[in-house]
Amino acid sequence: MENSRDIINISDLPEFARTELLDFYEFLRAKHKICSKKAPENTEFSLSRFVSNPIKVERIKRYSRDELHER
Numbered sequence: 001m002e003n004s005r006d007i008i009n010i011s012d013l014p015e016f017a018r019t020e021l022l023d024f025y026e027f028l029r030a031k032h033k034i035c036s037k038k039a040p041e042n043t044e045f046s047l048s049r050f051v052s053n054p055i056k057v058e059r060i061k062r063y064s065r066d067e068l069h070e071r
Contacts, residue, residue, distance in 0.1 A: 010018050
């Protein structure tokens with residue numbers, strides 16, 4: 001259903017302004033398509049599963065201050 005807010009008259013604008021307006025319109029359409037995607041529903045589950053299974057390493061190498069700032 002169209003209402004008066006869905007229709008704008010761009011014929012009054014100069015050609016470069018119409019081009020700019022159409023470019024901006026396409027940008028907004030693309031932006032809101034990306035933003036409208038749903039976030040994964042199992043995010044909390046995935047995080048809790050990750051935290052409950054720590055990453056295991058054989059040995060941790062400790063560095064001295066000089067080794068860390070060496071170039």
